[in-house]
Amino acid sequence: MEDKSGETVLHEAEKATTVLLVPGDPFVATTHVALRIAAEKRGIKTRIIHGASAISAVIGACGLHNYKFGKTVTVPFPENTSETPYNVIAQNKSVGLHTLCLLDLKADEQRFLSVNEAVKSLLAVEETNRKRILTTEALVVGAARVGSAAPVVKADYAGQILKYDFGGPPQSLIVPGEMHFMEVEGLIQFAGAPEELRRLAK
Amino acid sequence: MEDKSGETVLHEAEKATTVLLVPGDPFVATTHVALRIAAEKRGIKTRIIHGASAISAVIGACGLHNYKFGKTVTVPFPENTSETPYNVIAQNKSVGLHTLCLLDLKADEQRFLSVNEAVKSLLAVEETNRKRILTTEALVVGAARVGSAAPVVKADYAGQILKYDFGGPPQSLIVPGEMHFMEVEGLIQFAGAPEELRRLAK
Numbered sequence: 001m002e003d004k005s006g007e008t009v010l011h012e013a014e015k016a017t018t019v020l021l022v023p024g025d026p027f028v029a030t031t032h033v034a035l036r037i038a039a040e041k042r043g044i045k046t047r048i049i050h051g052a053s054a055i056s057a058v059i060g061a062c063g064l065h066n067y068k069f070g071k072t073v074t075v076p077f078p079e080n081t082s083e084t085p086y087n088v089i090a091q092n093k094s095v096g097l098h099t100l101c102l103l104d105l106k107a108d109e110q111r112f113l114s115v116n117e118a119v120k121s122l123l124a125v126e127e128t129n130r131k132r133i134l135t136t137e138a139l140v141v142g143a144a145r146v147g148s149a150a151p152v153v154k155a156d157y158a159g160q161i162l163k164y165d166f167g168g169p170p171q172s173l174i175v176p177g178e179m180h181f182m183e184v185e186g187l188i189q190f191a192g193a194p195e196e197l198r199r200l201a202k
Numbered sequence: 203m204e205d206k207s208g209e210t211v212l213h214e215a216e217k218a219t220t221v222l223l224v225p226g227d228p229f230v231a232t233t234h235v236a237l238r239i240a241a242e243k244r245g246i247k248t249r250i251i252h253g254a255s256a257i258s259a260v261i262g263a264c265g266l267h268n269y270k271f272g273k274t275v276t277v278p279f280p281e282n283t284s285e286t287p288y289n290v291i292a293q294n295k296s297v298g299l300h301t302l303c304l305l306d307l308k309a310d311e312q313r314f315l316s317v318n319e320a321v322k323s324l325l326a327v328e329e330t331n332r333k334r335i336l337t338t339e340a341l342v343v344g345a346a347r348v349g350s351a352a353p354v355v356k357a358d359y360a361g362q363i364l365k366y367d368f369g370g371p372p373q374s375l376i377v378p379g380e381m382h383f384m385e386v387e388g389l390i391q392f393a394g395a396p397e398e399l400r401r402l403a404k
Binding site: 026030074189 | 228348
């Protein structure tokens with residue numbers, strides 16, 4: 001069972017050198033930042049071995065340019081639905097930037113939000129707000145199992161992505177803002193984006 | 203000598219399985235995205251082994267929260283000085299977000315921009331624009347050699363960071379926007395930020 005307070009690992013670390021192994025880059029999760037602060041406050045010296053993170057890997061895998069991303073956001077499960085992801089996408093789009101949407105997960109229940117569910121939830125907010133931030137005609141990029149031997153990256157209109165089978169977790173979603181023509185070329189080559197996108201590119 | 207067009211590696215890859223090894227996450231650099239597009243267009247199948255990137259590692263090392271970063275920017279060498287970094291920081295700050303500034307490098311000349319030089323160049327733009335985006339009293343975070351056995355992460359006012367010795371490359375700079383109190387705590391614990399910052403935290 002997960003120890004939410006981190007008391008178990010902190011207790012061990014007070015006695016001997018202790019390793020906490022997590023997937024990805026350990027400090028993308030604010031929980032781990034809090035745990036490290038708690039350790040240092042108790043006089044436990046910490047050292048980090050950085051890992052490859054979905055934050056950079058998913059962006060790299062689809063061909064979009066890293067420096068054109070705005071704030072990252074997490075799309076919650078339907079029972080905790082929120083307008084925050086929609087608003088973050090809107091804010092990023094207003095200055096031409098892309099948005100990386102991490103998808104919620106409950107590791108202890110083996111529950112992972114899918115790209116299909118995330119797109120559905122964003123389209124539901126669009127249905128109410130009607131700011132044309134994410135319509136069924138908007139291009140989105142779904143990614144699954146990036147970094148594994150069998151990654152899937154697919155770019156298509158939201159209405160199509162809704163029906164696309166990405167297979168198992170973990171999955172992520174990207175909502176592009178304005179695209180450079182090399183980014184469009186990347187999405188066509190690496191993510192099977194519709195070729196008609198070329199005429200929209202700058 | 204570096205092959206800017208990537209022709210050497212593409213030529214080899216047409217004949218046999220070829221590996222291009224680069225530091226960090228390979229597709230944070232748009233050059234590598236372009237090379238992968240060129241490969242796929244010639245029918246060369248590509249596969250990525252993702253690596254730990256400065257993009258997530260530097261943020262993690264200093265205790266700031268990853269999802270509160272806006273667009274990333276590169277600060278150029280003084281001979282190519284530009285107002286772009288200053289303007290990106292201003293745009294991110296206007297919505298409360300932090301900015302990760304990558305520092306320019308010329309690997310073939312073993313030339314790397316330092317945190318001190320980057321801060322100096324931003325202060326020079328402030329001197330002209332006077333929008334109070336980056337004054338000598340603004341808190342900034344410098345990081346050097348993150349991921350190595352001897353990383354240095356230091357948070358202080360820009361006027362102080364100018365004089366701080368970060369040692370060798372590679373180095374990065376972060377200009378924080380609005381900070382959560384846990385982020386302030388992180389900067390104090392991990393980056394030796396002035397303790398008086400606690401009163402500014404939300």
